[in-house]
Amino acid sequence: MLENSRISRRGLLSTIGLSTAAALLTGCFAAAGPSPGGGDARLRVAMMQPPRAGLSPLTDDAFKLSRWSTAETLTRLDADGNARPALATAWQQSGRDWTFTLREGVTFHDGTGFTAPSVVKSLTVAATASPKPRILDGVALTVRATGPRTVTVTTAQADPLVPQRLSSPQLSILAAKAYRGRTVSPVGAGTGPFELVAVAGTTTATLDRYDRYWGGRAKAAGIDVRFVPDGTARAAALRSGEADIVEAVPVSQARLLDAKLIHEVPMPRTNTLYLNTGTGPFKDARVRAAARAAVDAEQIVKSVYEGRADVAEGLLGPALPWAAKLREEPVRTAAGDPGGAEITIGTFTDRAELPEVAQILQQQLQAAGFRVKLEVREYANIEADALAGKFDAFVLSRATVLDSGDPAAYLYSDFAGEGSFNLAQLADPVVDKALTTASQTRTGEARRTAVMAAEAAVLATDAAVPMLHERVIQGDAAGVTGAAHDPRERELVTIHTHIK
16 A cells, blocks of 8 residues: 555656656757658657767767767677678688778768778777777777778787677777867768767757768658756657657656557666775675675565566676576675665666665665665766765666677676776676686687676675666657667667658
């Protein structure tokens, strides 16, 4: 009865919030006007997170460029995570060398030709960036032109995942004009069916159809993007007809919208509580074990996600169907007494569910004997502190195969001593050895087994407490056809997306 009352109150508040957000959002796509339908209609898209780094492809902003089909890579991933042709049409390995044959008939949006030197420039900038794109964590590579239409990528050690790595949006190939000193600007510099023509800070982006696209003519005339961090406002944009496509609809809003407009897809994204092993109370493995034992993920799934998520058995979830059958049981430290330890949990507002997840964790950990404070900000204002280890714990929604289609890259980035996204500040030789083994094993069953051994090594440290695996909830207005529903969050608007 109490739970039903809670849901009713929450539904009432959500409805009020949706109405308020609709009023606030009115006119946000006014410049584009209503989408009239037909072959030349423009698409109005409401995105969750504003650009964090001026849409630099060397950062997570690269995934926006990919979702808008403006920047492209040498390869792409199929549904099984295998590398397929994109700007490269073929490739072959010889020891530490991978030679790629480049597609002919491709031009950049500024009219210049797609050539071997342009590939060398883009990949060299990425490989020498500081910090490097996370797909290159632990990977040293060089690139050279070996013919008019071929480039050779050489790694310090033989790397079976080079074709998959080169599918990462952070390794997009851009025109020479994109590179000016230390900045990289994708405006007018991609090769995709849509050209990025304008960006208004963290507010809007405008893309026009590129009629010389090598893959044919896009069905939509362009894309008008509005960045709407507030989840209720994004849902309101769909409900009021202000937007044609809305990404990341919060679960609290999904049931308030027409079910025909909602698309739910299991995704390789895990909601995890990272524990700081470097400093503070969680430096003690027994205290970490106590925190892990206190977390009731089922309660979080039922109350916050309203059943639209899967309770985690490990870091890798049902979007990778092979993970469960290969999972190893970790050998963990016994839980100790928290002794009233004071901890601060950080998280961010950009994903609407995370603050509520943090509140429930606060209650669960307090019941186990911790004293818990919460610190919640927008992601852009909290990421640096999280990476610097300024929180005792951090709640993060993390994609596990976002970059290469292979979870070894995610595991290395998040849990290797030299990983670029090591929120847990973990430096464990057993974990590092397992991660290195997984990274160096050839693709196939052997690599998957090594990946699951690495997962078990991470879980044995209790540096991370996986809670649940999320699902994509995307809103497409009536009449929208051909929008991508991509569990990897690489595609959204494609050459086929349009309004009937």
